[in-house]
Amino acid sequence: MEWEFSAEDVVQGNADYGLADFRRDLAQETRLNLPQGADQVESEKLFELVYDLCYWLATGRDLVDFEREVGADPYLAAFLRMVHRHSGPNVAMLGAILQRAIMDGVEAGMPLEAALEAAAARHAQVVGDAVMVLN
Numbered sequence: 414m415e416w417e418f419s420a421e422d423v424v425q426g427n428a429d430y431g432l433a434d435f436r437r438d439l440a441q442e443t444r445l446n447l448p449q450g451a452d453q454v455e456s457e458k459l460f461e462l463v464y465d466l467c468y469w470l471a472t473g474r475d476l477v478d479f480e481r482e483v484g485a486d487p488y489l490a491a492f493l494r495m496v497h498r499h500s501g502p503n504v505a506m507l508g509a510i511l512q513r514a515i516m517d518g519v520e521a522g523m524p525l526e527a528a529l530e531a532a533a534a535r536h537a538q539v540v541g542d543a544v545m546v547l548n
Contacts, residue, residue, distance in 0.1 A: 424509045
């Protein structure tokens, strides 16, 4: 995806772009990259998988561990590697959004651990049951 602002702008609070915005844009990007007439259910599953991968990477974990976590067969592993190759900007933006959420808590006077928990709770609230492997 491309934005008119940077991940650093999000971290610094200079751009109002949150998790729901990111998920909306990522879902649209995922749909645009699917073949015409793709099944809606499969499209949603692929979006959730791509989101999970971005979240996994944005929280500092490795692709190989994600493949292991989701039990990727050779075809899925190839798909995940292709997504990984093209996901750098998305991972950076999601990482910035997550970092901003933590900073919001700290700036509101929360201890770091409480800010982390609050950010995780907000993430779970936005994502809900959609995250397959991370919650």
